Amino acid sequence: MDSVMVRPEETDAAEFGKDQGLIHEVIVTGRKVGAGTAFYSALAHSEELFARTVAFVARGGEEVVREVGAYIPLTEAERMAIDILGQSKVLTRAQARGGAEFSLRYSKTVLHACAEENAKEADWRLVYLRGNSLRAERVRVGTNRKQQPCFDPDYVWMMSLAEDGWATQGFEPGYYLLDMNGRFGAAAWTKQGKKIAELGPEFVRAHEAMVTEAALRIFQATGERLLANWWHWGRSLASGGRRVSVGSFDRRGW
Structure with missing residues (x-):
């Protein structure tokens, strides 16, 4: 049985060197606006996401220009938050396509405490939300x-x-620290509330929105x-009297 042969493309060493230089510039620029390891890893392992990014760049980034300006x-x-929590744990104003600049409502001490908990089992994220x-x-x-x-x-x-009453309810925009790992999953809603209260007055249940x-x-x-x-x-309480739940975020949607 014959085998099909293919010749690999010849690579120009000089052109390859230029590509490496451009990749370095991309990473440097990306870090300035909050793109870190998680962002580049997502591109590297998802052809769909990479294709959407290529198409977006080909359009000149019009969506960002319209929304952010x-x-x-x-x-x-x-x-400071990125230095303490790490790049992947911070959603910046640029990443959220935010407009207004808000002051950070958390001290460096609190951020360090979150970083210490993240080293165990928590997943504290500092996020800019609108x-x-x-x-x-x-x-x-x-x-x-x-x-x-x-x-x-x-x-x-x-x-x-x-x-x-609840589905149209927003919240105050700004930076928030959220533990996205979830806690007390085996407890009823009321018992969860008691366990959260035991953590101290600085902890509250996050709004579903x-x-x-x-x-x-x-x-x-x-x-x-x-x-x-x-x-x-x-x-929130839904019309049927049950608490609203959100999540189970798979390919079917939120």
């Missing part, structure tokens, strides 16, 4: 499963008028899919 450098607070409600996030990312992230198109119960925006913006910025196989039990 200008290049956004890291703030001193963001640099305060969107669940419905606002649904409009922002859409429901097309071919364009991740998205909301699950079959998960429509929160769109009914009966759910207006806050967790939603954080997870979706982190995915958009880095390709990392959080809450892939578990649900966050939020604060």
Whole structure:
């Protein structure tokens, strides 16, 4: 049986050297706007994400220009947080395509405490959030499963008028520290509240809209899919009397 032969392309050493130089420049520029190991790893291991990035660049980055309007450098607070928590644990204003600049509401001591907990089993993230409600996030990312992230198109119960009270509720925009690892999963909602209270007054249950925006913006910025196989039990009560839960973020959507 014959075998098909192929000649490898001849590589110009000088051109290869130029490519290496460009790659270095890309990494340096990326670090300035918050792109770290998680971002480049996501590109390296996802042809779909890489193709979308190539198409986006080919369009001249029009989406970012329309929404942000200008290049956004890291703030001193963001640099400090990245130094303490690590690049992959910080969602910057630029990554969230944010407009307003907010002061950091956490001290260096608190950030160091979070870093120490991350070394064990926590997953504290400092995230810049724009305060969107669940419905606002649904409009922002859409429901097309071919364009991740998205909301699950079959998960429509929160769109009914009966759910207006909580589904349209946003929160104050700014920087938030969220433990995206989840806690007390085996406990009932009330018992979870007691366990959270035992941690101290500086800890509260995260609002479901806050967790939603954080997870979706982190995915958009880095390709990392959080809450892939578990649900966050939020604060709000749905019309049926049950607490709202969000998550289980797989290819079907949020």
